[in-house]
Amino acid sequence: MKTAVVLLSGGLDSTTCLAIARSQGFKVHALSIDYGQRHRIELERAARIASQLGVSSHRIVAIDLRTIGGSALTAAIDVPKSRSSDEMSHGIPITYVPARNTILLSIALGLAETVGAFDIFIGANVLDYSGYPDCRPEFLDAFARLANLATKVGIEGAGHFRVHAPLLKMTKAEIIREGVRLGVDYTTTISCYDPDPQGLACGECDSCQLRRKGFMEAGVLDPTSYAAGE
Amino acid sequence: MKTAVVLLSGGLDSTTCLAIARSQGFKVHALSIDYGQRHRIELERAARIASQLGVSSHRIVAIDLRTIGGSALTAAIDVPKSRSSDEMSHGIPITYVPARNTILLSIALGLAETVGAFDIFIGANVLDYSGYPDCRPEFLDAFARLANLATKVGIEGAGHFRVHAPLLKMTKAEIIREGVRLGVDYTTTISCYDPDPQGLACGECDSCQLRRKGFMEAGVLDPTSYAAGE
Numbered sequence: 060m061k062t063a064v065v066l067l068s069g070g071l072d073s074t075t076c077l078a079i080a081r082s083q084g085f086k087v088h089a090l091s092i093d094y095g096q097r098h099r100i101e102l103e104r105a106a107r108i109a110s111q112l113g114v115s116s117h118r119i120v121a122i123d124l125r126t127i128g129g130s131a132l133t134a135a136i137d138v139p140k141s142r143s144s145d146e147m148s149h150g151i152p153i154t155y156v157p158a159r160n161t162i163l164l165s166i167a168l169g170l171a172e173t174v175g176a177f178d179i180f181i182g183a184n185v186l187d188y189s190g191y192p193d194c195r196p197e198f199l200d201a202f203a204r205l206a207n208l209a210t211k212v213g214i215e216g217a218g219h220f221r222v223h224a225p226l227l228k229m230t231k232a233e234i235i236r237e238g239v240r241l242g243v244d245y246t247t248t249i250s251c252y253d254p255d256p257q258g259l260a261c262g263e264c265d266s267c268q269l270r271r272k273g274f275m276e277a278g279v280l281d282p283t284s285y286a287a288g289e
Numbered sequence: 290m291k292t293a294v295v296l297l298s299g300g301l302d303s304t305t306c307l308a309i310a311r312s313q314g315f316k317v318h319a320l321s322i323d324y325g326q327r328h329r330i331e332l333e334r335a336a337r338i339a340s341q342l343g344v345s346s347h348r349i350v351a352i353d354l355r356t357i358g359g360s361a362l363t364a365a366i367d368v369p370k371s372r373s374s375d376e377m378s379h380g381i382p383i384t385y386v387p388a389r390n391t392i393l394l395s396i397a398l399g400l401a402e403t404v405g406a407f408d409i410f411i412g413a414n415v416l417d418y419s420g421y422p423d424c425r426p427e428f429l430d431a432f433a434r435l436a437n438l439a440t441k442v443g444i445e446g447a448g449h450f451r452v453h454a455p456l457l458k459m460t461k462a463e464i465i466r467e468g469v470r471l472g473v474d475y476t477t478t479i480s481c482y483d484p485d486p487q488g489l490a491c492g493e494c495d496s497c498q499l500r501r502k503g504f505m506e507a508g509v510l511d512p513t514s515y516a517a518g519e
Binding site: 118119120121122123124126127128156157158159160161162164165166168169170172173192193195197198201202204205206208209210211213214 | 348349350351352353354356357358386387388389390391392394395396398399400402403422423425427428431432434435436438439440441443444
């Protein structure tokens with residue numbers, strides 16, 4: 060059976076990505092990275108999702124990226140709220156974590172080598188996150204090339220690493236429809252950059268806005284629990 | 290002034306590498322990664338070395354790689370002792386940490402982006418560690434290419450990332466001689482894979498053997514404190 064490592068944040072995208080890997084027949088080792096983000100509730104959700112979707116293992120690797128700073132998700136910078144779609148689509152948002160996907164993929168590569176996997180899945184997407192350099196196809200291809208030079212199994216030619224980003228060119232609505240088709244229960248997933256302590260979504264950050272719009276456009280009832288007033 | 294990020298483990302190689310970066314006129318942000326290794330004493334030494342060598346900042350990023358396992362340095366596997374140089378030079382040692390340098394360089398890249406550096410120094414060496422795929426020049430070149438695709442500053446063309454590995458083709462004796470020339474005090478550095486709680490080196494692991502041989506060949510008095518009986 061083919062084995063894959065799937066990066067699982069506990070959000071809508073990575074959960075759908077995991078469901079896709081499972082639907083393609085992969086035995087999955089899920090990997091969540093606790094990089095000191097504000098939304099720690101994601102990690103609890105990730106564990107539940109991993110179990111719901113029948114993974115072989117789920118690991119959480121803690122790395123404290125607050126030391127290197129630079130992002131509203133890890134440092135003491137306010138998460139922007141209620142931005143227009145025009146504001147969201149220009150430039151690199153302050154929620155960008157320096158070298159985030161490079162770091163996440165590196166750790167996934169370490170795990171892949173340990174469990175004997177050559178396939179790494181990441182829920183990267185170029186449409187919603189056009190401002191993030193490390194969500195682009197050329198970056199993901201370059202990482203796969205690096206992986207084959209970086210590892211014992213890569214240089215010994217036991218296999219060839221592949222980075223799968225099945226959501227790369229899908230709209231949020233397409234991602235949701237695909238997930239629903241595969242039986243994903245989006246109640247468990249959390250997308251908000253700034254949830255309250257109970258895990259209720261703020262409804263106003265970029266990520267919440269993209270998610271709401273996605274459910275609306277997909278014609279699927281949004282199961283998200285929003286904070287009071289929403 | 291040129292700014293660099295230097296990966297500093299607190300060992301002989303990375304300390305010399307830091308001294309070389311300083312001698313080339315770089316303002317240095319030193320970065321130590323606490324990846325759950327046995328030899329935590331290295332981190333205390335790294336902080337002392339960073340201060341001795343006049344860095345602009347020293348950060349320690351904690352990442353718990355024990356979760357992904359695979360190495361005698363992070364998992365519950367015995368560190369091999371008293372191997373012959375023939376045994377050491379064949380194959381990939383069990384002290385190999387999966388994707389280690391990929392992970393270390395990724396975090397260094399995140400810091401580089403935050404502090405505005407385009408130069409990353411790593412004490413990688415192909416001679417002593419011929420078995421490690423991620424110490425080879427083709428790996429380091431591939432990482433620099435990846436870095437330019439992975440980052441905001443890379444794709445905006447603000448500069449070009451370079452990975453410097455000045456020790457890459459030096460023998461241990463050459464590294465020691467260069468360090469002594471630059472005024473490095475090797476008393477503080479620690480190389481042992483399995484030091485005792487006081488930081489005394491075992492004298493018998495591969496790393497201790499390479500270090501002792503290096504001082505001997507360099508004709509420099511070995512300032513290392515070895516455990517009793519050595």
